Amino acid sequence: MTIHKVGVLGCGLMGSGIAQVSATAGFKVTVVEVEQKFIEKGFAGIEKSLTKFAEKGTLTEKPDSIRARLKGTTNKQELADCDIIIEAIVENVEEKKKMYESIDGIAKKDTIFATNTSSISVTELLSATNRPDRFIGLHFFNPVPLMKLVEVVRTIATANDVYDTAIEFAKKLGKVPVRTSDRTGFIVNRLLVPYLLDAIRAYEEGVGSIPDIDNAMKLGCGYPMGPFTLLDFVGLDTTYYITHVMYDEFKERRFASPPLLKRLVLAGWYGRKTGKGFYDYADPNKPVPANF
Ligand SMILES: NC(=O)c1ccc[n+]([C@@H]2O[C@H](COP(=O)([O-])OP(=O)(O)OC[C@H]3O[C@@H](n4cnc5c(N)ncnc54)[C@H](O)[C@@H]3O)[C@@H](O)[C@H]2O)c1
Numbered sequence: 001m002t003i004h005k006v007g008v009l010g011c012g013l014m015g016s017g018i019a020q021v022s023a024t025a026g027f028k029v030t031v032v033e034v035e036q037k038f039i040e041k042g043f044a045g046i047e048k049s050l051t052k053f054a055e056k057g058t059l060t061e062k063p064d065s066i067r068a069r070l071k072g073t074t075n076k077q078e079l080a081d082c083d084i085i086i087e088a089i090v091e092n093v094e095e096k097k098k099m100y101e102s103i104d105g106i107a108k109k110d111t112i113f114a115t116n117t118s119s120i121s122v123t124e125l126l127s128a129t130n131r132p133d134r135f136i137g138l139h140f141f142n143p144v145p146l147m148k149l150v151e152v153v154r155t156i157a158t159a160n161d162v163y164d165t166a167i168e169f170a171k172k173l174g175k176v177p178v179r180t181s182d183r184t185g186f187i188v189n190r191l192l193v194p195y196l197l198d199a200i201r202a203y204e205e206g207v208g209s210i211p212d213i214d215n216a217m218k219l220g221c222g223y224p225m226g227p228f229t230l231l232d233f234v235g236l237d238t239t240y241y242i243t244h245v246m247y248d249e250f251k252e253r254r255f256a257s258p259p260l261l262k263r264l265v266l267a268g269w270y271g272r273k274t275g276k277g278f279y280d281y282a283d284p285n286k287p288v289p290a291n292f
Pocket of ligand 1: 009010011012013014015032033034035038087088089090091092095099116117118119139140141142
């Protein structure tokens, strides 16, 4: 199957990035949002990002011609001629299922449905449609235009040709696809989340201070940033939510939230986005580590 036209649901952080890389790769793209103002916000971000890429000289055509392949709308009917529809709306199982139910009758019979979910079971989402064999996970990473990886998630119902098409599509976007199955967390979060939670437990047990643990993993393992810096970037609320989904699936302590993470979330300290987490970002260029 050949993909000509891409549909994207949601024009937030991830949806706008997916739309941008798809248009840059030469596909026609229709992005659906709930309100026009979210399209405008997302498209403004795309404009800014394309301008930066143009300045760096990494685009093969002018931003305007890429932009011309992008269309934003609040009307789902405009997805009728898309060959693949990638959903990147809020991480809420009921919202996503409602969305899939509503577009199943609009999309062509052979259109591939893909979800960008980070933690919800792809199999649970496909149950809201009549196309279980044409449903996959395409898990992009933030920021989408810069991050090379896409986890391509197959379920027990995925047809081989659909999976192969999705792998080829990810390559056409300039990404490196990795094959994985529908197990909560896929590859990256399955390995990353226990590591981040262990860093919090190590701190709780007095193994080291927040900056010392961060420096140890940066300088000792060559990681680009330490676990607490990364946790504050990802958002402690998001990590806390993911621990619930993962613990619910595996019932293993390594996926359970340490008490300190829960306290930080209860206090509303979600990391960089709220100005406070494991570091204080009153001056964002000089984060001050907490000492709980
Ligand atoms: N943020 C990340 O780092 C990241 C990384 C990988 C995957 N994801 C996943 O991507 C998805 C989107 O995350 P995000 O960070 O872009 O969220 P976001 O809040 O930035 O964007 C979500 C967008 O979806 C829109 N939306 C909500 N309901 C809708 C509907 N019914 N129809 C159309 N649009 C709707 C919202 O208006 C919003 O603009 C989630 O499933 C998330 O788990 C996020």
